[in-house]
Amino acid sequence: MTTSDFPAERELVIDRYVDAPRDLVWRCWTDPELLVKWFTPAPWKTRSASMDVRAGGSSMVVMESPEGELFPNPGIYLEVVEGEKLVFTDAYTEAWAPSEKPFMTGILTFADEGKGTRYRAVVRHWSVEDSKRHEEMGFHDGWGKATDQLEETAKSLAADA
Amino acid sequence: MTTSDFPAERELVIDRYVDAPRDLVWRCWTDPELLVKWFTPAPWKTRSASMDVRAGGSSMVVMESPEGELFPNPGIYLEVVEGEKLVFTDAYTEAWAPSEKPFMTGILTFADEGKGTRYRAVVRHWSVEDSKRHEEMGFHDGWGKATDQLEETAKSLAADA
Numbered sequence: 001m002t003t004s005d006f007p008a009e010r011e012l013v014i015d016r017y018v019d020a021p022r023d024l025v026w027r028c029w030t031d032p033e034l035l036v037k038w039f040t041p042a043p044w045k046t047r048s049a050s051m052d053v054r055a056g057g058s059s060m061v062v063m064e065s066p067e068g069e070l071f072p073n074p075g076i077y078l079e080v081v082e083g084e085k086l087v088f089t090d091a092y093t094e095a096w097a098p099s100e101k102p103f104m105t106g107i108l109t110f111a112d113e114g115k116g117t118r119y120r121a122v123v124r125h126w127s128v129e130d131s132k133r134h135e136e137m138g139f140h141d142g143w144g145k146a147t148d149q150l151e152e153t154a155k156s157l158a159a160d161a
Numbered sequence: 162m163t164t165s166d167f168p169a170e171r172e173l174v175i176d177r178y179v180d181a182p183r184d185l186v187w188r189c190w191t192d193p194e195l196l197v198k199w200f201t202p203a204p205w206k207t208r209s210a211s212m213d214v215r216a217g218g219s220s221m222v223v224m225e226s227p228e229g230e231l232f233p234n235p236g237i238y239l240e241v242v243e244g245e246k247l248v249f250t251d252a253y254t255e256a257w258a259p260s261e262k263p264f265m266t267g268i269l270t271f272a273d274e275g276k277g278t279r280y281r282a283v284v285r286h287w288s289v290e291d292s293k294r295h296e297e298m299g300f301h302d303g304w305g306k307a308t309d310q311l312e313e314t315a316k317s318l319a320a321d322a
Binding site for chain 2: 006078092101102124
């Protein structure tokens with residue numbers, strides 16, 4: 001299914017050029033020590049992350065509000081194509097335990113573009129209401145800021161190399 | 162996660178000895194020409210089945226009521242361990258398109274037992290309400306009858322061999 005076949009009103013998309021090589025952008029998404037540096041838009045923070053990056057593997061990312069409140073986000077990976085594609089969802093907390101509220105499925109693709117990366121995040125929902133709510137929660141701003149932080153983190157790795 | 166860790170009130174289970182070899186019981190679940198023979202408890206029928214049996218592959222089973230009304234059931238496979246384990250859900254219509262209503266996830270396991278098969282179907286739901294509704298729709302009777310039909314079909318294959 002191409003993106004255009006899926007109902008647009010249940011989908012949110014970020015499509016960006018990221019000024020860092022594809023393998024480093026991929027590492028930022030799949031190495032928990034890197035993910036905590038960029039995943040949550042400031043002033044929120046990512047308190048911890050553990051990730052078993054394989055189809056059926058679990059992930060747990062704990063976000064922290066400016067007031068210090070913790071928000072655990074359990075999920076699993078549905079598809080992992082090394083360096084190219086990463087699909088995850090909160091519909092399961094592990095393989096195969098349905099969560100209490102399936103909210104979203106993220107489909108990330110990474111492609112070479114010049115010296116950098118074409119980074120595309122397609123976020124799909126089970127209902128139009130959830131998609132709308134996600135947008136109103138500040139999806140574009142939040143994922144936009146997070147992607148800035150992702151780019152910065154990936155660039156710092158390139159500088160270290 | 163073992164079954165006992167998952168909330169029992171969101172889970173329905175069929176655990177049966179099936180008097181046919183494991184590879185034949187597996188074939189009945191994974192060959193569309195066989196599945197149509199047993200999948201839907203009489204007097205309902207299975208009108209057609211198409212199945213791409215691999216993780217991320219789609220399936221479409223069309224059931225037919227005694228009045229001739231057709232009920233298409235799209236879903237996907239989440240995990241396939243040849244001859245041993247089959248996991249599927251209606252939460253996606255294909256990889257990775259969330260359906261309009263995620264209702265259930267089926268986790269089937271097949272194990273040798275004597276000359277037959279220990280067949281276990283664990284069906285999990287996202288909500289207690291859905292699990293209850295599924296039970297009230299006649300889950301145990303329906304899956305029980307379907308399992309009788311499955312056994313009969315698998316046995317007929319053994320007789321042919």
